[in-house]
Amino acid sequence: xxxxxxxxxxxxxxxxxxxxxxGAPALEVPTYKILIISKAFPWSIVIHAPAGSVVxxxxxxxELHKQLQRYIEDAEWxxxxxxxxxxxxxxxxxxxxxEKDKDNRLKRIDGLGDxxxx
Numbered sequence: 001x002x003x004x005x006x007x008x009x010x011x012x013x014x015x016x017x018x019x020x021x022x023g024a025p026a027l028e029v030p031t032y033k034i035l036i037i038s039k040a041f042p043w044s045i046v047i048h049a050p051a052g053s054v055v056x057x058x059x060x061x062x063e064l065h066k067q068l069q070r071y072i073e074d075a076e077w078x079x080x081x082x083x084x085x086x087x088x089x090x091x092x093x094x095x096x097x098x099e100k101d102k103d104n105r106l107k108r109i110d111g112l113g114d115x116x117x118x
Contacts, residue, residue, distance in 0.1 A: 005068060006097070006109055009061035021057035031055045036064070041111045042079040043067075068109040080111060089113040 001021075004012040013021075026034060026047075034055050036045040047063045049055045072080075081087045094110040097103075 003061055005061075005065055005112070008065055009058055012065070013061065018058070024057050026055045026057050026060055034060065036060075041068075041108060042076055043108070068107070068112070070108050072106040072108055072111065076108075077106065 001013065001017050003009065006012065010018055025031070031054055032049045034047045036047070045063060045067045047055050047060050049059070080090060090106065090110045090113065093113045094106050096114070097107070097110060
């Protein structure tokens with residue numbers, strides 16, 4: 001499965017695949033909260049199940065998209081900007097994204113550089 005995380009899950013995942021995973025539990029065991037930690041970005045993402053439900057595959061993709069659309073905070077930028085290569089990759093990705101959506105602030109999605117596919 002491929003997911004272009006720059007887009008909401010229903011747009012970034014092939015329709016047939018999205019229909020298969022929509023509502024499907026993320027894990028075999030009932031899971032009500034998932035913590036995602038990645039080397040690709042300096043923050044963690046928590047996915048909570050709605051009341052009376054479990055975390056689903058689509059819920060993970062939707063929360064990833066939502067969190068990666070947030071603006072990079074100064075403290076986050078200070079962490080990633082230390083690495084010159086990473087800083088340049090983020091700025092390059094931001095420039096490409098900014099040409100499309102006209103939003104000039106750095107977003108967390110820019111931290112993934114030019115490979116926003118899962």
